[in-house]
Amino acid sequence: MSSTAADHRAIAFKLESQRGTEFLVHVYPSSQSGQAVARGICTGKYPSYQPAGAFQAIASQHDDGTAVWARYVDGLDLPPIAREMTVRVPDYGTQPGYEGVRLVEVTISARCPRCGGPRGAVRKDHFVRDGARMVRDAWHNGCGHQDDYQAVLAEAARRAKQVTKTAEPQPRGGEIEPVQGGRYEKAVRLIVEALKAAPWARVRVAARLLEENGEREAADAVRQFIGASATRNNTSARAVARYLVHLDSNAAADTSTGGQK
Numbered sequence: 001m002s003s004t005a006a007d008h009r010a011i012a013f014k015l016e017s018q019r020g021t022e023f024l025v026h027v028y029p030s031s032q033s034g035q036a037v038a039r040g041i042c043t044g045k046y047p048s049y050q051p052a053g054a055f056q057a058i059a060s061q062h063d064d065g066t067a068v069w070a071r072y073v074d075g076l077d078l079p080p081i082a083r084e085m086t087v088r089v090p091d092y093g094t095q096p097g098y099e100g101v102r103l104v105e106v107t108i109s110a111r112c113p114r115c116g117g118p119r120g121a122v123r124k125d126h127f128v129r130d131g132a133r134m135v136r137d138a139w140h141n142g143c144g145h146q147d148d149y150q151a152v153l154a155e156a157a158r159r160a161k162q163v164t165k166t167a168e169p170q171p172r173g174g175e176i177e178p179v180q181g182g183r184y185e186k187a188v189r190l191i192v193e194a195l196k197a198a199p200w201a202r203v204r205v206a207a208r209l210l211e212e213n214g215e216r217e218a219a220d221a222v223r224q225f226i227g228a229s230a231t232r233n234n235t236s237a238r239a240v241a242r243y244l245v246h247l248d249s250n251a252a253a254d255t256s257t258g259g260q261k
Ligand SMILES: [Zn+2]
Pocket: 112, 113, 114, 115, 116, 117, 141, 143, 144, 145
């Protein structure tokens, strides 16, 4: 499957005709090429996926490499494709002498580990164990690869280990945290979500994203921010998000002192 090139025109057409539904674009041998294509689809780098922001894409693990999945979202009020999900699952324990079951809340990928497709919507599932009624999360993956609780727990454990490993040496100054209740909170969240799929997005992408989501005020602030700069088009969306956080922090500082100038 991965040896032939993807017919992007045909794929984009299929996506457009079934708005909001994710389809597999292609499977790439390396994660780098998969990531690059997903980014290109999000940012409208490829003519088939223009204008920028009309399509959302995500690269994720596939049995044969890295799968890119995408959906057409133009005119739909959809958040970016989720990367992870938190579920409540039963842990029956594997160590000898362990009895009973406990429910644990774990974070796992929102993507099927076999094909990279979206995991199904979570619903409550009642079950009885040793006479006790319990509720766990259950879901059905549209791709047909059904998850198993044991594997889900193992995935969550691997993930938790990875997070603590990569959490420390982040050279970029870590995450961008929107100011709660800030004027630009929603705008910052939008950009941060978009950066997950397109970490190198430029200011143009951020501005368009804000416009399209009705964050006019934030878009104006962004325009003012880059207006004077000679390297305006090279300003990163990341810098834009940081700038909006900065504005909100200043505003928060103003109100917390109770002052008005
Ligand atoms: Zn699958």
